[in-house]
Amino acid sequence: MSKKILIMAGGTGGHIFPALAIAKELETKGAVIEWLGGKKGMECTLVPQHGFRFNGVYSSGLRGKKFTTLFKAIFLLSFGLLQTILVFIRFRPDKVIGMGGYASGIGGIISKIFFTPLIIHEQNTIPGTTNKLLSKIAKKCFQAFDNTFHKDVHAITSGNPILFTPNSKKTPDSVKNILILGGSLGAQKINQTIPNIKVPLNIWHQTGEKHFNEVKALYVNSIHSEVKIEAFIDNMAEAYAWADLVICRAGAMTVSELIASKTIAILIPFPFAIDNHQTTNAQHLSKNGAGILVKEASFNSERIEKELLALDSKKLNEMTKKLELLSVPNPQMIIADYLLC
Numbered sequence: 001m002s003k004k005i006l007i008m009a010g011g012t013g014g015h016i017f018p019a020l021a022i023a024k025e026l027e028t029k030g031a032v033i034e035w036l037g038g039k040k041g042m043e044c045t046l047v048p049q050h051g052f053r054f055n056g057v058y059s060s061g062l063r064g065k066k067f068t069t070l071f072k073a074i075f076l077l078s079f080g081l082l083q084t085i086l087v088f089i090r091f092r093p094d095k096v097i098g099m100g101g102y103a104s105g106i107g108g109i110i111s112k113i114f115f116t117p118l119i120i121h122e123q124n125t126i127p128g129t130t131n132k133l134l135s136k137i138a139k140k141c142f143q144a145f146d147n148t149f150h151k152d153v154h155a156i157t158s159g160n161p162i163l164f165t166p167n168s169k170k171t172p173d174s175v176k177n178i179l180i181l182g183g184s185l186g187a188q189k190i191n192q193t194i195p196n197i198k199v200p201l202n203i204w205h206q207t208g209e210k211h212f213n214e215v216k217a218l219y220v221n222s223i224h225s226e227v228k229i230e231a232f233i234d235n236m237a238e239a240y241a242w243a244d245l246v247i248c249r250a251g252a253m254t255v256s257e258l259i260a261s262k263t264i265a266i267l268i269p270f271p272f273a274i275d276n277h278q279t280t281n282a283q284h285l286s287k288n289g290a291g292i293l294v295k296e297a298s299f300n301s302e303r304i305e306k307e308l309l310a311l312d313s314k315k316l317n318e319m320t321k322k323l324e325l326l327s328v329p330n331p332q333m334i335i336a337d338y339l340l341c
Contacts, residue, residue, distance in 0.1 A: 002032045003340050006091060006116075008107040009053075009099035010037030012290070014253050017098045019048055020163030022121075025336040035086065038109045041213055041306060049120035055091075059102035060288050075104065083109045095119060095339050096244050098134055105130040112137050118341060121146050123252040125280040144256060145284050151180050158335055160256035167241035169300075170263065171320040173313045176235030179263075180205040181233075187249055190268060190295055191215045195222060195249065196301040199308055202226040204242065206233045237261070245311070247304070250282035250293075258291065262323045266292045266307055268299050290322035311324040 005026055009019035015036075023033050037043035039056035047054040058080040075275045082210070096111045098120045099102035108130070111118040121142040122131045127149060135141050141155040149155040178201050179192050182189075191211045195218035205225050207215040210233040219227050233239050240246070240261035248254050250267040258265050267285065268276035285291025292307055328334075 002030050002092060003094045004032045004034075005339055006034050006036055006087070006093035006096040006107070007099070008036040008096060009101055009102040010043040010103045011101035013042065014251055015100040015104070016043050017163055017253060018121065018123055018161040018256075019097075020046070021163050022097065022335050022339075023050070023052055024163075025332040026339065029336060029340055031336075032341060034087070034093070036087060037103050038101065040255065041101070041103075051271045055083075057087070057088045057103055057106065059106065063153070077102070079172075080106050081110070081240045086114070088114050090207075097121065097139075097335070097339060098131065099123070099126045100130050102130065105134065107136065108134040119335075121158070121335060122155075123256075124148070125252070125284055126275050126277040128274075140275045140338060142338075144252060144331075145281075156334070156338075157328065159259070159331035161332035161335065162253065162260055163258055164235075164237040166261035167237050168255075169241045169264075171317050172244035173316070174310055175201070175244045175311050175316075176240055177202045177204070177244045179239055179248075181246060181248035182206055182208045182211065182253065185269070187268070189246060189299060190249075193299060193301055193304070195219050197304055197308075198301070199221065199305050200225050204233075204239060205226045206230050206239075208232075236326055244299040244316075245308075250278040252281055255281045255285060255291075258285070259323055259326050262320055262327070264291065264311075264319045264323070266294055266304065268294050268296050270333060273297050285323075285326075288322055288326060290319055290326055 007019050007023055009015040026033055034053045035047045036055050037058045044056050058076040088110055095117045098108045108118055117139045119140045120131050120134050120138045123144050125145045135153050141153050142158040143149055143155040144160040146157050182191050191207055201224050212231040215227050240263045246263055246265040250269040267280045267282040282293040286293035
């Protein structure tokens with residue numbers, strides 16, 4: 001009889017996309033999958049697009065709420081709790097996996113009440129509030145990076161599942177092709193700085209929809225050899241294979257994609273990320289000699305030009321080897337196999 005797995009993830013792509021990778025792996029192994037997420041989150045459209053049954057529940061964060069909105073948040077969470085109970089009664093999952101987000105927190109609590117084994121996966125180098133709490137009741141914890149959870153948790157380092165299969169690539173002798181990743185919303189500081197670099201390059205720039213026209217205008221008088229500007233990039237495997245270097249933020253999934261595709265990067269962490277987790281994510285690469293961390297306060301075209309000139313063939317080869325050492329093969333398979341055992 002097929003195992004029934006409830007996946008609990010939502011709120012951000014960082015939670016949703018690795019969960020989708022796990023779902024697809026489970027599907028190939030014959031599991032019956034349903035999804036629990038926020039009723040108004042991006043997951044409510046993304047998950048059905050990938051063919052999985054979605055159960056949307058009301059959820060709300062409590063952290064940082066003003067007193068005036070706290071009552072409404074508590075009401076929504078209470079209603080979401082009832083909705084989640086009904087999902088468990090109807091679906092009766094054999095196991096549940098929580099990837100983070102508020103719906104995941106509610107589902108994790110209910111799994112304990114229903115004596116359903118709870119497994120969690122943390123994508124960042126610093127655990128989110130939900131996973132930090134659920135790690136105390138979970139049967140097994142997976143982490144993308146070493147030492148994310150306290151050693152008493154006995155977490156398994158699995159890496160982050162990604163939705164694409166990286167293309168093989170050779171280590172570049174020099175930096176000619178630069179991929180700029182502004183994220184789905186665009187990173188304004190990155191978008192405004194890169195067009196001013198005075199080193200001629202081939203540039204593939206993902207801007208985010210909001211900044212597309214602005215960035216396009218900045219490249220009008222560009223000295224660069226070739227410029228390709230897109231609001232979004234659909235084929236990330238192709239983009240990473242093309243790039244000699246990436247300039248990007250330091251979200252957990254971006255860092256994991258860099259490792260999986262063995263792509264060297266200059267990382268500019270978003271300085272206002274919760275718990276400053278993007279800086280810690282970037283340090284996972286920089287402290288291991290597998291990436292370059294530049295704080296946003298010191299990020300400018302002159303600094304980037306200096307970093308580019310320092311990346312000779314020897315340095316690029318060394319950094320690629322360091323990336324290979326950080327790689328964990330088939331994260332989604334590791335997690336899926338545990339869920340089905």
